[in-house]
Amino acid sequence: MTTKRKSMLDSAILSRAVRDSFIKLNPLTMMKNPVMFVVEVGTLVVLLMTLLPGYFGTEDRVGFNLTVFLILLFTVLFANFAEALAEGRGKAQADSLKKSKQDITANKMVGNSVKQVVSTELRKGDMVIVSQGEMIPGDGEVIEGLASVDESAITGESAPVIKEAGGDFSSVTGGTRVVSDQIKVRIMSDPGESFIDRMISLVEGAKRQKTPNELALNTLLTSLTLIFLIVVVTLAPIAKYVGVELDVPVLIALLVCLIPTTIGGLLSAIGIAGMDRVTQFNVLAMSGKAVEAAGDINTMILDKTGTITFGNRMASDFLPVKGSTIQELGEWAALSSAKDETPEGRSVLELMKTKQLSYGAEQIEQASFIPFTAETRMSGTDLPDGRKVRKGAVDAVKKWVLSQGGTIPTDLDSTGESVAVLGGTPLAVSVDNRILGIIYLKDTVKPGMQERFAELRRMGIKTIMCTGDNPLTAATIAREAGVDDFVAESRPEDKIALIKREQAAGSLVAMTGDGTNDAPALAQADVGLAMNSGTIAAKEAANMIDLDSDPSKIIEVVAIGKQLLMTRGALTTFSIANDIAKYFAIIPAMFMIAIPQMDVLNIMKLGSPSSAILSALIFNAVIIPLLIPLAMRGVAYKPMNASKLLSKNLLIYGLGGVIAPFIGIKLLDLIVHIWI
Amino acid sequence: MDILQLLIVIGVLVLLVKPLGSYVYHVYSNEPNRTDRVFGWSERIIYSVIGLKSRAGMTWKKYALSFLLTNIVLVAISYLILRFQGGLPGNPNNIGGMEQTLSFNTVISFITNTNLQHYSGETGLSYFSQMAVIMMMMFTSAATGFSVAIAFIRGLTSKGTTIGNFFEDFVKSHTRIFLPLAVLVTLVLVALHVPQTFDPNITATTLEGATQNIAIGPVASLESIKHLGTNGGGFFGVNSAHPFENPNPLTNVIEILSMWALPASLPYVFGRFAKNRKQGWVIFSAMMTLFLVFLATVYTAELHGNPALNNLGVDASQGSMEGKEVRFGIAQSALFTAVTTAATTGTVNNMHDTLTPIGGLVPLAEMMLNVVFGGKGVGLINMLMYAILGVFIAGLMVGRTPEFLGRKIEPREMKLIAIAILAHPFIILVPTAIAFLTDLGQGSISNAGFHGISQVLYEYTSSAANNGSGFEGLADNTPFWNITTGLVMLFGRYISMIAMLAVAGSLVRKQPVPETSGTFRTDNVLFTGILVGTVLIIGALTFLPAVVLGPIAEYLTLR
Secondary structure (H helix, E strand, O other), X not given: OOOOOOOOOOHHHHHHHHHHHHHOOOHHHHOOOHHHHHHHHHHHHHHHHHHOHHHHOOHHHHHHHHHHHHHHHHHHHHHHHHHHHHXXXXXHHHHHHHHOOOOOEEEXXXXXXXXXXXXXXXXOOOEEEEOOOXXXXXXXXXXXEEEEEEOHXXXXXXXXXXXXOOHHHOEEOOOOEEEEOOEEEEEOOOOOOOHHHHHHHHHHOOOOOOOHHHHHHHHHHHHHHHHHHHHHHHHHHHHHHOOOOOOHHHHHHHHHHHOOHHHHHHHHHHHHHHHHHHHHOOEEEOOHHHHHHHHHOOEEEEEOEOOOEEEEEEEEEEEEOOOOOHHHHHHHHHHHHOOOOOHHHHHHHHHHHHOOOOOOHHHHOOOEEEOOOOOOOEEEEEOOOOOEEEEEEHHHHHHHHXXXXXXXXXXXXXXXXXXXXXXXXXXXEEEOOEEEEEEEEEEEEOOOHHHHHHHHHHOOOEEEEEOOOOHHXXXXXXXXXXXXEEEOOOOHHHHXXXXXXXXXXXXXXXXXXXXXXXXXXXXXXXXXXEEOOOOHHHHHHOOEEEOOOOHHHHHHHHHHHHHHHHHHHHHHHHHHHOHHHHHHHHHHHHHOOOOXXXXXXXXXXXXXXXXXXXXXXXXXXXXXXXXXXXXXXOOOOOOOOHHHXXXXXXXXXXXXXXXXXXXXXXXXXXXXXXXX | OHHHHHHHHHHHHHHHHHHHHHHHHHHHOOOOOOHHHHHHHHHHHHHHHOOOOOOOOOOHHHHHHHHHHHHHHHHHHHHHHHHOHHHOOOOOOOOOOOOHXXXXXXXXXXXXXXXXXXXXXXXXXXXXXXXXXXXXXXXXXXXXXXXXXHHHHHHHHOOOOOOOOHHHXXXXXXXXXXXXXXXXXXXXXXXXXXXXXXXXXXXXXOOOOOEEEEOOOEHHHHHHHXXXXXXXXXXXXXXXXXXOOOOOHHHHHHHHHHHHHHHHHHHHHHHHHOOXXXXXXXXXXXXXXXXXXXXXXXXXXXXOOOXXXXXXXXXXXXXXXXXEOOOOHHHHHXXXXXXXXXXXXXXXXXXXXXXXXXXXXXXXXXXXXXXXXXXXXXXXXHHHHHHHHHHHHHHHHHOOOXXXXXXXXXXXXXXXXXXXXXXXXXXXXXXHHHHHHOHHHHOOXXXXXXXXXXXXXXXXXXXXXOOOOOOXXXXXXOHHHHHXXXXXXXXXXXXXXXXXXXXXXXXXXXXXOOOOOOOOOOOOHHHHHHHXXXXXXXXXXXXXXXXXXXXXXXXXXXX
């Protein structure tokens, strides 16, 4: 994680949010939120009745009407404030991103010469040279050279990363800085479409579209609003029949209390804050839909290497064969690895240390290192005295030894297999025509993965591990990590088939990837998380990009998605459950003067009809700011099965939603009643 | 004894649910089964006569269109018969043609399974009209409701693009369910002395020497389908309170069970279709829970009598017997009232207008909800709609897009459901308000004050829920009431049916999501609670203000 988190109560964000809550009063903007729009219209009607009491014949109730107007106004403002506050953090982040987007001077290749142009003039396909200390002028692909690049402007991570031509680490992002060396870059995006542009518009929420779930919920809230509108409008003539005259402000108060203002006011804030939580987590979601889809995931496809295991296969034991000792094997293994810079090689030396073995390091000085090639499948050292030390795949080493007239120890194969059964990779060590034994290379599961897979299982998510390893090795790692299923010897096209199979069964699938050959699968998956270090193709196919390039983060993204949906559900339930208490506050208050027996329904024993109505209205207004922190932070989520989760949340937000307003309105009434 | 009577009837009902539900499931599952041998031949004849050789599945649109067209044709024929019944055969009592707004109201009333009667059967209808219009529509409207419910269930529980063939469902509803059951119940009722004759009315001379005209007719056959089809339109004006319609406590129980058993077994049918019987029982329990609360309320309220009368020193030990038949007493009357408005039959064995205020609130509330078992098919559809709503609201709290039976609830479904939940309060409250705003409406109200509100509210609620029971006391055979209630019945029936068929059409296409431990379960006790809560908070709170001004204010001022 990075240090980009900002305090929610940053004063600049706060003051901007306050300003925005007034700007958002514009009815054209408000209309997008039908629930709050109804409140705004009600506010205007009461305002008119307050300002022109003579016209409406409400001279005797100016004070009451003014109070109702103010409470209604604040209800709208509070809702606007919630949304503005949620947007604020994104806007602040967008501002800082925009700074890194100032015009950059680019060294564009024209023929064989270099011409200095402004970065905005660059088009897809242009070539530029970027040298040490310069900014990369646009998104592109390294086609020549190798450089370390500081990507902190995007990722917040200050350690530079290596970018080189070819392979999976060739993509560079505009606005990042080359810290050393020089690279030639082919520009891959036109101005305005670059990664940083997209990122700015995403964090700013400029083009935020409502997700399907939000749309569905909005429909429900709108229809509830309409229902209560019908209820309130028809109430007046019905009441008139029995001689009860109802004032318009009182009817508006009843309407505003009954319509789901709490969730209506917080709905967009919840969505924006949910997206923002993902961003704070350094994952860039291309849409809110992707975040919600993450909450719905049934199946998660994970690469073994890099996600579940460290990927570096580490030497964990020396297994000498007949005729050699562990000291002897260790010594030769170390000699073969002393100049080997691969993680495997270094881990052999590490193992020597932990096993407190020693070797003749002085021989290494003039030795020459023979690197691994796909053809020989061995690496090693040629010592100055002419002896050749090799380590490598068991069959390759066997062939090599046989070709020099050596013999194969009888227990070599069985030792090798015993390692493979355990999920390890056996490396045979030989010197000239003699085989000494096996290095047990183990792929280590990242700490804590087992617990997380158990969590996922509790959440109802199936995990499938994909690996190029043989089935035996794959099974061992799968067991060790605790994944539900695995695909061994998998090729990139297997992944897409697997995703399609799961989707055909109705599952939503998440996966991570970084290579170009992952791109089709990333596009096919419901949630595709690409690594920022990955290729452009992968990043374009995915609907989320992890700026920290940590594939195991997908698990947290799922949790954030779930939390977003839960927050929405919890506040909707709370909002609707609130209505019971509000009915008991307002209904008796409306009719009590004409029908004194209605006092029986005044179960809260509120002081007077006016104070009851005002208290209910005030409760309705202040509950919005009180719940802003919850809407922004999301409800607490611990992985557990759905039934437990539901019981817990129903208890807090359902039952709590029934009880809280009874207490709140009663307390408010005690205060309000003093003035009335 | 009273409580025991109630418990026995409820117990018999619960025992009937499984066998009857299994039978109904086999009727509509369209898989070969034993009953084919009994009924198959008659259906094959019907199919070949109406040209229904291949009975391919229909999309929801085609299904909706088919049932609408069928209903439109029936409406047209029935309207003509009523208007010209005076000249048609089967009219020994020489009854003239019916007035046009009343004909409109009557036809709509029966095609929508409402059976709101603004006419009195013995003086307004010929025997031919009773059978060709009233009884015929009692079958077809029940069969339509049942078919649509089954189609809705298929939409929720199967995968594909079609939700069954309307005509096949419609025919089978008649041949395998309503006709055989109606014959059975008719025979039982005849055995229990309910008249079944084509003879004209009997003219008798009383002991005092006055002439009395005793109305009779083919009563038993109408009585059976009236209840089986949750229709409720009586042969006689006073409906099942009439000694020829409902002569004794045993016929009373039979009538209660005939109107209750089919709606009560539909949740079980749903469970069978969903391949999860528990799911069916959960819906059943939610309905039963609400029912028991309502029954207890009406029973207690009636038992304690009218406080105003009690204060005058009237013996309160019998409870409030005003408007009730002595042969039924409080328990059988309360049960009948609770069942007839729960199953939205609308038949009455006591006058709901004379129920105590809280007692009268019960039928009103049951019709406002229209999910406590509910009318033929419609009740289940409505309850499932609330289930989807409950899933949508509470289901989000488990952190997933809400899904019901593995199908995701998305904007399209919510829009359609929004139409249905909006329509119900709209067609009850808006006409009620209009009735109070206009002289045309106010003129018919026979009671001033809160009871007047109850009367009007009851009339429109009964129409909207397609219940048809009258609170009575309202002079409702005027063009204003005939037309407004006619429209309310029409919208009350078709808006939600079409919207829900569209929901079915949308859900049937969705790929079900596999169930995991992260799935929101809808087949446990907790969901029963959520369902009841959703019904009460969304369905009931809507009507609270109006109800407070009607029965509740009446109750409070009467104490």
